[in-house]
Amino acid sequence: MSILVVGSVAFDSIRTPSGAVDRCLGGAATHFALAASFFTQVRVLGVVGEDFTAEHEAIFHARGIDTNGIERVAGNCFHWTGEYRENLNEAHTLRTDLNVFEHFQPKIPDAYQDSEFLFLANIDPVLQHQVRRQMPRVRMVCGDTMNYWITGHQQGLARVLRDLDVLLINDGEAKLLGEEANLVRAAERIMRMGPKALIVKHGEYGATAFFGDHSFPGGVRNRFFRAPALPLAEVVDPTGAGDSFAGGFFGYLASQPEITPGQFKRAMFYGGVMGSFAVERFGTERMQALSREEIDQRFASFQELSHFDAE
Amino acid sequence: MSILVVGSVAFDSIRTPSGAVDRCLGGAATHFALAASFFTQVRVLGVVGEDFTAEHEAIFHARGIDTNGIERVAGNCFHWTGEYRENLNEAHTLRTDLNVFEHFQPKIPDAYQDSEFLFLANIDPVLQHQVRRQMPRVRMVCGDTMNYWITGHQQGLARVLRDLDVLLINDGEAKLLGEEANLVRAAERIMRMGPKALIVKHGEYGATAFFGDHSFPGGVRNRFFRAPALPLAEVVDPTGAGDSFAGGFFGYLASQPEITPGQFKRAMFYGGVMGSFAVERFGTERMQALSREEIDQRFASFQELSHFDAE
Numbered sequence: 001m002s003i004l005v006v007g008s009v010a011f012d013s014i015r016t017p018s019g020a021v022d023r024c025l026g027g028a029a030t031h032f033a034l035a036a037s038f039f040t041q042v043r044v045l046g047v048v049g050e051d052f053t054a055e056h057e058a059i060f061h062a063r064g065i066d067t068n069g070i071e072r073v074a075g076n077c078f079h080w081t082g083e084y085r086e087n088l089n090e091a092h093t094l095r096t097d098l099n100v101f102e103h104f105q106p107k108i109p110d111a112y113q114d115s116e117f118l119f120l121a122n123i124d125p126v127l128q129h130q131v132r133r134q135m136p137r138v139r140m141v142c143g144d145t146m147n148y149w150i151t152g153h154q155q156g157l158a159r160v161l162r163d164l165d166v167l168l169i170n171d172g173e174a175k176l177l178g179e180e181a182n183l184v185r186a187a188e189r190i191m192r193m194g195p196k197a198l199i200v201k202h203g204e205y206g207a208t209a210f211f212g213d214h215s216f217p218g219g220v221r222n223r224f225f226r227a228p229a230l231p232l233a234e235v236v237d238p239t240g241a242g243d244s245f246a247g248g249f250f251g252y253l254a255s256q257p258e259i260t261p262g263q264f265k266r267a268m269f270y271g272g273v274m275g276s277f278a279v280e281r282f283g284t285e286r287m288q289a290l291s292r293e294e295i296d297q298r299f300a301s302f303q304e305l306s307h308f309d310a311e
Numbered sequence: 312m313s314i315l316v317v318g319s320v321a322f323d324s325i326r327t328p329s330g331a332v333d334r335c336l337g338g339a340a341t342h343f344a345l346a347a348s349f350f351t352q353v354r355v356l357g358v359v360g361e362d363f364t365a366e367h368e369a370i371f372h373a374r375g376i377d378t379n380g381i382e383r384v385a386g387n388c389f390h391w392t393g394e395y396r397e398n399l400n401e402a403h404t405l406r407t408d409l410n411v412f413e414h415f416q417p418k419i420p421d422a423y424q425d426s427e428f429l430f431l432a433n434i435d436p437v438l439q440h441q442v443r444r445q446m447p448r449v450r451m452v453c454g455d456t457m458n459y460w461i462t463g464h465q466q467g468l469a470r471v472l473r474d475l476d477v478l479l480i481n482d483g484e485a486k487l488l489g490e491e492a493n494l495v496r497a498a499e500r501i502m503r504m505g506p507k508a509l510i511v512k513h514g515e516y517g518a519t520a521f522f523g524d525h526s527f528p529g530g531v532r533n534r535f536f537r538a539p540a541l542p543l544a545e546v547v548d549p550t551g552a553g554d555s556f557a558g559g560f561f562g563y564l565a566s567q568p569e570i571t572p573g574q575f576k577r578a579m580f581y582g583g584v585m586g587s588f589a590v591e592r593f594g595t596e597r598m599q600a601l602s603r604e605e606i607d608q609r610f611a612s613f614q615e616l617s618h619f620d621a622e
Binding site: 182205308 | 494495515517544573620
């Protein structure tokens with residue numbers, strides 16, 4: 001089944017302890033779409049400038065991703081310049097050039113209307129809400145956000161949260177949004193804002209899903225689920241790891257005939273798998289070279305990493 | 312089978328966001344022994360002062376712990392005063408009174424000589440080494456240490472590490488000891504110092520076991536294993552969580568007829584279970600009130616928390 005993702009298609013200039021790249025293809029929608037494309041049909045809604053060439057578009061098409069919803073306008077793509085120092089969990093933004101993204105007004109192509117899954121990547125909650133409203137019949141909506149929107153755009157964000165099935169954010173964002181230092185209590189407060197489930201990403205320690213009540217699709221009954229992250233000897237570039245997690249998670253769910261508790265848990269593991277690949281090289285490099293076979297092998301490693309056989 | 316633990320039996324004065332206690336029973340050997348006592352016979356080697364009363368000793372005896380190796384001398388017990396602020400992963404030491412611990416010279420009772428498992432809790436590596444040398448026939452040795460010994464007592468620590476089956480430390484200690492910011496590479500360096508396996512505790516994110524080679528008891532073949540921690544809505548007092556983890560882990564292993572890879576993995580889960588109980592109340596309170604049935608129930612929760620059924 002199809003996923004529609006709305007978010008940034010951008011260029012990133014990144015420095016990490018492993019090296020540096022200048023203006024590589026990036027953006028939340030890009031990372032999400034590439035990861036999800038291994039599981040299901042993906043459609044992208046976004047805006048790019050004249051510096052987005054046929055070569056860049058070919059990266060999407062090589063993975064069968066529908067780019068008809070990427071609007072082209074005069075100017076340059078959104079451009080993020082940042083670095084990671086020894087602590088690879090923390091990005092330092094050196095410069096943000098919104099460029100064509102500044103005046104982005106999402107227009108959903110007619111051919112996208114039958115998308116059954118919707119991912120609202122990390123953009124202005126006002127835009128997230130607009131897209132959500134124009135897709136009233138989707139089966140499941142998943143969203144991301146960040147500190148900037150949590151602290152400065154609370155009203156807009158509240159409207160988006162009310163209508164989400166799953167919110168995917170990291171530890172710091174969850175504690176900020178829930179106004180609570182304890183993650184369990186923060187999660188409970190966040191789910192009272194709307195989301196039926198919350199997935200909190202812990203970087204190198206994996207991710208935890210919190211379930212608010214029994215109305216969640218599939219009727220998950222435990223209150224929590226934890227998926228591990230693979231211990232990695234080298235993280236080349238953490239950019240896009242969270243979006244790749246989201247792509248693996250949501251892509252796998254969208255590929256299933258129905259969403260059971262077991263599928264939700266497996267989806268968390270696929271999220272971890274895709275995040276672990278994303279950080280192995282700069283930008284989209286690893287996703288471009290990835291095969292489904294490698295994904296299945298790593299999924300098996302994740303299971304071995306954290307499961308023991310029943311007695 | 313019996314475990315001999317050498318370490319501190321102490322009093323702690325602790326302040327946390329949940330409250331405060333003055334001079335409650337604590338110390339690494341105490342927390343370890345109480346947790347391990349739910350699985351196997353435990354013997355304690357340590358030293359106490361005149362402030363250690365029959366009432367304190369009764370806490371050990373109620374759990375069937377052998378206290379014949381606890382020497383009584385003039386003076387007061389080791390006394391730690393500390394606090395935890397909003398970040399419960401970080402202890403702030405306000406005061407350390409070594410008292411009778413300053414001149415501790417471990418003397419192993421004859422009746423302890425047939426102990427098959429040895430746990431070297433976090434004390435001066437010189438003492439850890441002395442005890443290890445006097446127990447040449449133990450089947451398995453597990454040890455702990457901390458930043459203070461890693462930075463200031465490298466030679467003594469190196470001698471202890473050479474002879475360990477399993478070293479249990481936290482993230483920060485592992486990175487300091489391995490002189491590496493990346494945990495996988497730090498673990499590889501540490502295992503080259505001696506330990507056949509390394510367990511790194513991640514606090515609220517669980518723990519990871521690293522296996523150096525195939526010579527590990529039980530022949531564990533994967534390179535890593537990750538056990539989760541239970542998301543807790545309230546952590547009353549983190550003191551002793553790591554020692555309780557060690558007690559659950561090592562106590563379970565010592566209770567098994569043989570150590571298989573599956574048992575090692577289960578032992579990691581029991582470690583997490585005992586750590587999760589320890590933090591629910593101040594000092595040893597929770598362990599004193601705990602039942603084996605509660606342990607088994609929580610073990611099942613840990614499995615549900617992180618496992619999905621095979622297809």
